[in-house]
Amino acid sequence: SHTWGYGPHDGPSTWIESFPIADGLRQSPINIIPGQTSYDPSLKPLKLKYDPSNAMDILNNGHSFQVGFLDEADSSTLSGGPVSGTYRLKQFHFHWGARDDRGSEHTINGIKFPAELHLVHWNTKYPNFGEAASKPDGLAVVGVFLKGKQTPFANFDCKTVLPASLDYWTYDGSLTTPPLLESVTWIVLKEPISVSPAQMTKFRSLMFSGEGEAPCCMQDNFRPPQALKGRTVRRSFK
């Protein structure tokens, strides 16, 4: 089928039919094995600057929901960390499971979290997002695990969404959804943030299906871990 999804007939195992790069050398997500990562003292601290006034819209794109940001200026940016230059925030979105025992895309020692947040940034050395998305250093996505916990969840503001620690793992990877472009420097934070059961229920009440179609709950919208193929995963912390 020309559209891709997460079901039995259009899910991750079928994507290679339309996107041969699915079996490429730097595919994402991956399973992170902390004992097999290498500490790189030359890695700089992550520098994240987010301006809530840049938030523009929220959209159900049929495979997640995403919050879009105005990216005409360097007001919401990522710099430092494993990247050089300045990357602008374009959108953030989530991946989650039908139940709390799965949902994240990256895993740690095979452990899946209930959900994972992706903050997508593009390299301002390129003229726009579309150009950047096809370059090996074009995108930088910050991945944040969500773990279950009874906790009130204030209004969603990028400043409050990040955990206390910005310690991270980093590796060269790809988009985890078609077109699976191998243009992403992945920066996966070690410390998860908390999300309440009510929040997870809200995620699972979203729909893959559109208006007037048979309702199909949006859940299990995650790609399983892909082969490392010789890549090194570096960490910013001892």
Ligand SMILES: COCCCN1C=C(N)c2cc(S(N)(=O)=O)sc2S1(=O)=O
């Ligand atoms: C030219 O545009 C190519 C596609 C653009 N994007 C669509 C996605 N599904 C997508 C998934 C992303 S993820 N799950 O790897 O962070 S980032 C991202 S995205 O960069 O915002």
Ligand SMILES: [Zn+2]
């Ligand atoms: Zn994602």
